[in-house]
Amino acid sequence: MTLPTIVFLDRATIPTRIDLPHLPFDHQWREYDLTAPGEVVDRLQQADIVITNKVVLDRAILMQLPNLKMIAIAATGFNNVDIEACQEFGIAVTNIRGYATQSVPEHVLAMIFALKRNLKGYHNDIAAGEWQRHKQFCFFTHPISDVAGSTLGIIGSGALGQATAQLAKSVGMNVLFAERKGQRQCRQGYISFERLLAMSDVVTLHCPLNDETRHLIGRHELASMKSSSIVINAGRGGLVDEEALVDALKHGTIRGAGIDVFTDEPADESNSLIANMHLPNLLLTPHVAWGSDSAIQNLANILIDNIGAFIEGREHNRVV
Structure with a gap:
């Protein structure tokens, strides 16, 4: 059985001092600090799951990614993802909720x-x-x-x-x-x-x-x-x-x-x-209101939980 491939397009949005929990299943992991628009399709050709914070995933990009099964957004807002296209293509989308209420x-x-x-x-x-x-x-x-x-x-x-x-x-x-x-x-x-x-x-x-x-x-x-x-x-x-x-x-x-x-x-x-x-x-301030260390750790924990739930067949923090 082929291991699921997970690609994090903008890993630098989570500081290195924050622990990113391990996923509770075997998988292939690829991460990039930043991803330019022209690099998205190439980096996601083999991806089953993509993690993005602010990288745009629009219809034109999603149409070129037939293997993609899930988009795990590492934020609450999902205006960078074409939700209608995800519904049409059967791509699950999750976001992060309630992590920065302090x-x-x-x-x-x-x-x-x-x-x-x-x-x-x-x-x-x-x-x-x-x-x-x-x-x-x-x-x-x-x-x-x-x-x-x-x-x-x-x-x-x-x-x-x-x-x-x-x-x-x-x-x-x-x-x-x-x-x-x-x-x-x-x-x-x-x-x-x-x-x-x-x-x-x-x-x-x-x-x-x-x-x-x-x-x-x-x-x-x-x-x-x-x-x-x-x-x-x-x-x-x-x-x-x-x-x-x-x-x-x-x-x-x-x-x-x-x-x-x-x-x-x-x-x-x-x-x-x-x-x-x-x-x-x-x-x-440079988009840091959400960014206390405790809030970012909450975000990282929820992000991994969202992916784990998807693999297990459970709907958790689903947008699509």
Whole structure:
């Protein structure tokens, strides 16, 4: 009997300090730190199972891989995989769920505290010698507001949204959940998308990226928010119109933004956020909100469990 071949296309997305558990069955294993688009088909010709975090597997690629039986996504989001094609070709797809419910909310709260208290602006002032020149024991150049008592509007009520709500409540924030954009009727416990934007001091996004949610926050939405409000995006880059966000920060439409995800990753100087990273009210991190060591170890454990379940004929964390 031929051993199943498993290919990990972007192994470098899991740090080497994290233990990748052994699979409980005999198999052939091949891994690559990174895989360019033009290398995907060649590397998967003999694969029964592919592991990918962000490498794109679209219909054109999948059509060339008749032996492929499973795609194990090493992340929660699966917008890099053509789900309809997988259904058509009988390819099982799994993702990782619930692994970062500590890490992501902590990162979001850290960004909220940093932006509400303008830590980056004050750090920049000291670096520029402004405090030193004014010879005051304290130096107020940016507004400072409390987190406790402010209102957090959450877009996306899955595991991460709920965990963020719980942590926010523990530091005294009031929490609102948004109904889906454009819905006339609100489910119990939700308020309309538009009302949430108008009422929130901080808006944080925890929803998937798809055709309905792309640029969920654009110029119109930013203009409808409080001028003192903050936007946090640790979901997916395409949820926010990046150029509109930069304009809103420059013109005082909103007070600040914390961004962990970008439309194209890694982002370079052509990205409007990177080009304006000097702004004191813009805080950027390189898609690491999910990445505490404990969260990544959880991810690795679930990833291997998903593959083991598939081989055993069990459905576990199945998207398809």
